[in-house]
Amino acid sequence: MSNKITIYDVARKADVSLATVSRVLNNPTRVKEKTRNRVLEVIKELGYRPNAIARGLASRRSTNIGLIVPTLSRASISEMTNGIADIADKYRYSVFLNVTHNERELQTDSWENMIASQVDGVLLASDQMGEDQMDRLLNETVPTVLLGFKDSQSRVPAVLIDYASAAYEATKKLIDSGNKDIAFLTVEEKFETNPEKEAGYIKAVEEAGLTPRVLKFADKFETSIGEFKHFFEHEKAPDAALAIRDSMAIGFMNAAIDSGLSVPDDIEIVGFQNTQYALMSRPQLSTVMVPTYDIGAVSMRLLTKLMNKEEEEVEEQEVMLPHAFAWRGSTKN
Amino acid sequence: MSNKITIYDVARKADVSLATVSRVLNNPTRVKEKTRNRVLEVIKELGYRPNAIARGLASRRSTNIGLIVPTLSRASISEMTNGIADIADKYRYSVFLNVTHNERELQTDSWENMIASQVDGVLLASDQMGEDQMDRLLNETVPTVLLGFKDSQSRVPAVLIDYASAAYEATKKLIDSGNKDIAFLTVEEKFETNPEKEAGYIKAVEEAGLTPRVLKFADKFETSIGEFKHFFEHEKAPDAALAIRDSMAIGFMNAAIDSGLSVPDDIEIVGFQNTQYALMSRPQLSTVMVPTYDIGAVSMRLLTKLMNKEEEEVEEQEVMLPHAFAWRGSTKN
DNA sequence: TTGAAAGCGCTAACAG
């Protein structure tokens, strides 16, 4: 919009047809070097910038991708988005951002419109999609990659970590330290990956002949703070706890300390994600290290391949990224 | 792309011209109700979704806006973006996300291309723009709003808070509590708003006849942690400190506590922004409450007005949002 | 290696 200069102006001034100008932009090798240089010069001279919209209409490729996230308030989502943005930039794709707030209403036309015609592919980090919404999304013909969770029926490529194993291993560590009453801190809502984390936790606990203790708190941090306080005033404190998120682990840990317990001596705490939060708490939080940035970067890269049909043959990709652990002050040794 | 159904298909099936279909979509009142309903029905029946790209080309309005941010790793930026996304959605604008990493290189063509033809307006939250870049941005003819900072020459509409006053008032509070050696914690880089905060701090300190003490630490949190530790081992601890960011305040506070000091008795700490971090630290962090979400929401709203030329007459808008303070455990009383 | 010409799917005068 900003530039009134069109491909015609360039063509005229360079004394070639607009087809040639188009070629130097899209298939430079198919234009004689001399002509190409002349055109390039005029382009620079005139400050010509191709109109991406016209290009999109003519070529039926927008070089835009759509990113659907539930919110940006969660550090993990933001970090993923950083990874996506970097790789998208590298491959010259622009990113359409769509924040859904996990609304389950039918009123999802916001992202549907986006998909309708403006994007060549979709990255989906919304972690509370209903089956119905997922179905609608799959009906779209644009390639899609799921970030940090997977379709229950594995119909869609996804990039994630093995949450069940991660939770299993973290719980195992807590068991090996001699803890008997190990709690799992989660939320009521069925986010995509939490059930997996819970399953890993349950498996480890039951294998050890212990009793699972799943505690549910508010999703919203501010609200959960009061619940943690209430918990330590009225319930028996566990020996250890594994939380689905760092922020929840920290809220729980702070409440434990406020109630007079000592971390990690009286109670050990482990979080999930390794956000910046983990380094800010006292003691610093032990946590599952999720390669969040990489999940974003890898899925964007995968999407570029799908958009170019580079791996059309591979029907069902599921990229499992490695996880690790950061053992810090909130656990013993 | 996903839908092969065009406006022609709808027109044919509804037995009207494509112009009429276009009208029911864009100027419903200018179509007889009966016709309108018939068209609407066919649209639904066929599952027709207008192609936004074609629409953009024909109308020369994309209903897209561009959002330029330095990173999403900073909680304040993410929260702003949430506000932007919500209002954009409300006004049916799509958001192009561009993460710059504050690179000062010439290679800024990523956002330049975005602006070239795909957006009707720009929201700029990049807080380290050089004069040259700013100039280039101003050369673009799309309306632009700055978020959380302002153009030094006030040429561009901006939505922000009065950082200088906020810092002044926070410092004043620290002075009134009897502190003499009050430090200001900042970073080396010249982000747009930090000099303002510093100016407010300096003003308050000098007014009270005290000596300013500006301390600079690494921008990256992980790096700064070591520097804080080093500081308390080798330098004289101040009586109080005001930081440019919550995360910095917390890192500094933790280091103070680790060094044997008691907060707030030995040293009072105040942050800036009121992110979730502030509630996670022990003691909880007193901080300047910046209406981050609102800054995003209000600027998006302002941009819609500018894009509709609703306030063309108002040449230089500067929306100053109110700030407040959250006095918590890291300060006395 | 280059040019001519036909659209991409829609909006926006202009008639009627």
Next chain:
DNA sequence: CTGTTAGCGCTTTCAA
């Protein structure tokens, strides 16, 4: 209130 007709700025055959 509705239809006709030009484009929007570019890509992409098809010929030359």
